[in-house]
Amino acid sequence: MSILFHSARKLDAHGQVDDFWMLVADGTITATGSGPQHPAADESVDVGGHWLVPGFIDLHGHGGGGHAYDDSADDLRAALATHRSHGTTRSVVSLVANPVDALVEQLGMIADVAAGDPLILGSHLEGPFLSPDNRGAHSPQHLLEPTPAVVERLLEAARGTLRQLTLAPELPNALEAVQVLVESGVAVGVGHTVADADTAKRAFDAGARILTHAFNAMPGIHHRAPGPVVAAFDDERVTLELILDGKHVHPRIAHLAFVQAPGRIALVTDAMAAAGSADGDYTLGDLTVAVRNGLAMLRGTTTIAGSTLTQDAALRMAVSEAGIAPVDAVAALTLTPARALGIDDRHGLLAAGRAADAVVLDHAWHVTQVWADGALL
Numbered sequence: 001m002s003i004l005f006h007s008a009r010k011l012d013a014h015g016q017v018d019d020f021w022m023l024v025a026d027g028t029i030t031a032t033g034s035g036p037q038h039p040a041a042d043e044s045v046d047v048g049g050h051w052l053v054p055g056f057i058d059l060h061g062h063g064g065g066g067h068a069y070d071d072s073a074d075d076l077r078a079a080l081a082t083h084r085s086h087g088t089t090r091s092v093v094s095l096v097a098n099p100v101d102a103l104v105e106q107l108g109m110i111a112d113v114a115a116g117d118p119l120i121l122g123s124h125l126e127g128p129f130l131s132p133d134n135r136g137a138h139s140p141q142h143l144l145e146p147t148p149a150v151v152e153r154l155l156e157a158a159r160g161t162l163r164q165l166t167l168a169p170e171l172p173n174a175l176e177a178v179q180v181l182v183e184s185g186v187a188v189g190v191g192h193t194v195a196d197a198d199t200a201k202r203a204f205d206a207g208a209r210i211l212t213h214a215f216n217a218m219p220g221i222h223h224r225a226p227g228p229v230v231a232a233f234d235d236e237r238v239t240l241e242l243i244l245d246g247k248h249v250h251p252r253i254a255h256l257a258f259v260q261a262p263g264r265i266a267l268v269t270d271a272m273a274a275a276g277s278a279d280g281d282y283t284l285g286d287l288t289v290a291v292r293n294g295l296a297m298l299r300g301t302t303t304i305a306g307s308t309l310t311q312d313a314a315l316r317m318a319v320s321e322a323g324i325a326p327v328d329a330v331a332a333l334t335l336t337p338a339r340a341l342g343i344d345d346r347h348g349l350l351a352a353g354r355a356a357d358a359v360v361l362d363h364a365w366h367v368t369q370v371w372a373d374g375a376l377l
Contacts (some may be wrong), residue, residue, distance in 0.1 A: 005358070011330050012334060027374045030352060050360050053350070055372055056089060056334060059241060061092070061094055082276040092124045097128040097285065100144070124166070128144045130167065138192065170195045194218075201231045213243050229257075241268045244318055312367050334347075356374035
């Protein structure tokens, strides 16, 4: 069945088009244009002059709606439903550091669910190959060096669905692991690290292409020690994740990142179970997280433990607080993360041949409809 979207204000990384129309069939955008003349279709959706943007892509999240991705298949589905209602049509499912046996089981569970859900892009191992000195909300007893045997075991457990892995490049065997992972089609992120700029650059030269939640759990920018953030700014190959909730990174620093790395900022949630849910006590891996006024911290500490962010809220923060042009903010939720994963031939734009993933937003950037593969979610 064909569907015609019309009377929209289209906004994607290629710019704004008013009175936009889009024809969809079999989960794919087949034609686009503007003006009152448009093709016939089996069904018509009047966007009513609201914004029509591509579906959001989240490279990094751990849960939502009161559910953690790693608890069970049912929890994974429930958490994803929360984020989909906020415009995220494609998700990478992130796992915190855990014993290898537990990670093997969780990777298998994600692979099973993803086999029946094309909106799941795969899994992300945020750990166990992290620095114990910048571990954030990861249990220190589960952190490991990236030995070949463990890397291979995790790759096998994922059955081809491991999409991303974060590691600290200063660890023994890390650069060798980057090369193995890249050869296996995994996007490698530098993060939870004490690396200096030179070490980060070596990781990027080895094939790492993402900076995991830039500024967080890594050395900051110092006038005598630029650190991994500046190394990422300087490398056109690298995408920088950014958690834009106003708590992880100040909006003015977020603006700086957009200026220094145009077209390379991906707005992620790094959301834990409390995203889209209420304050309270939650678990992240085997750690207890206290959420108060939307801020998640490891119980009894001042360590931020993920976020309660949804991507539509990140869009509003980018536009209203960080002073990011709407076209750039939308690109950071759509085409930029698609490029980071090498799927920008199919995702990230409202153009013929792309997946029919679209979000309708009102004038204040609040979600009113979400479509994925041409179906209303």
